[in-house]
Amino acid sequence: MTWMGSWRERAGRIILDPHDPDGVPIDTPRDRRWLWRIEATLTTGATTDQQRLLARDLREYLRETCEHHWRPYSGDEHVSAHAQCLWCNQVRWLDSEL
Numbered sequence: 623m624t625w626m627g628s629w630r631e632r633a634g635r636i637i638l639d640p641h642d643p644d645g646v647p648i649d650t651p652r653d654r655r656w657l658w659r660i661e662a663t664l665t666t667g668a669t670t671d672q673q674r675l676l677a678r679d680l681r682e683y684l685r686e687t688c689e690h691h692w693r694p695y696s697g698d699e700h701v702s703a704h705a706q707c708l709w710c711n712q713v714r715w716l717d718s719e720l
């Protein structure tokens with residue numbers, strides 16, 4: 623971990639990348655993206671019950687209020703066509719109206 627430089631050098635794609643991995647522009651506000659980064663950091667790095675509870679509550683809040691950024695998958699022989707949210711990982715099946 624380096625303490626040199628600015629936050630922009632450590633922010634990573636989750637906060638700064640204007641496009642998702644498919645090249646589609648991301649409309650999610652930067653403040654919201656910071657919250658997802660904090661949640662991810664707390665989820666993997668919490669060392670106290672207080673931090674774990676904060677991670678759980680933040681994750682629950684973010685999932686309840688997620689403004690989804692859907693990434694479509696055309697499907698293959700193993701999984702049918704669906705879209706998955708870049709942020710909360712919710713899945714929406716695209717052929718569910720059969």
Ligand SMILES: [Zn+2]
Nearest residue numbers: 688690707710
């Ligand atoms: Zn979502």
